[in-house]
Amino acid sequence: MSKEFTALNCAVLTVSDTRTETTDKSGALLAEALQEAGHRLAEKHIVKDDVYQIRAVVSRWIADPEVQAIVLTGGTGFAGRDSTPEAVAPLFDKEVVGFGELFRHISIEQIGNATVQSRALAGLANKTVIFALPGSTNACRTAWDGILRDQLDSRHQPCNFVELLV
Template identity: 65%
Template sequence: MSTEIISKSLKVAVLTVSDTRDEQTDSSGRYLQSVAAEAGHEVVDKRIVKDDIYDIRAVVSAWIASDVQVVLVTGGTGFTGRDSTPEALIPLFDKRVEGFGETFRAISYHDIGTSTVQSRAVAGLANYTVVFCLPGSTGACRTGWEGIIKEQINSAHRPCNFVGVLERDGVMGHTQ
């Protein structure tokens, strides 16, 4: 994990979606919390919720209505009966970030081969907040962070990044 200087620190929240994990066993959520802080961002909240559409949506809705600028979600993106993160969060998006899922699966292919087609990793913008939804494994979170997210929430990354679209009325973050 590299410590890279960023121009602007963002307010980040981390959500683990799982019916089985708790604070002791949540390695994916701890990983995302750690790398976001190490990159210079302020992690303002971290939670674990059951894989339930309405529980997921309630937590993320509260964050996007607040001053959180980046939401990192791990879990609930597979194909089992309880995997419901995309169904919970896509309706909240003002715009989908189509290239996120495509790029995540392209990068993952090198590690897990054709099993990557079962990933429903998605991202979108909602009320000046970017939401990234990753699979629940720590390896998948590492792939998403290192391969995409770290650069895209770094204001110094060129030719473009998400930091500029997280500004409301020319001010970083949300107005109260």
């Protein structure tokens, strides 16, 4: 018995002190991938790598019953201003611990042991799934192809996040 596809309302947030709509390749890739998969792009923004700016946008989307998935790109490394994990982790009702582990496992084939410096993470808050990815376009493609596409597809078995969101 096959399930029917359920389109989600998804928001994309790029965290960067330097990117603009013109230069934001990672955010554009994620927005395009979500829509190509059949989901709706609810909103897309770029914010500075600042805990409070990140938290303000993500909190607004978590509180919006129309937004079911949030994907962030950028700010997950160890550079001085990288603060995405610190911004979003306190907002989680539950952390998806396996997401970061799986992302780093998949990434090792592409970037070797440099994957240890990725602080990619995910969690659930108010029936919204939140994924925080590195800022590189390659990392976003890796996460989409290796994890997000299936986990945001209601037909994916044996389980997916959609059944927790709708």
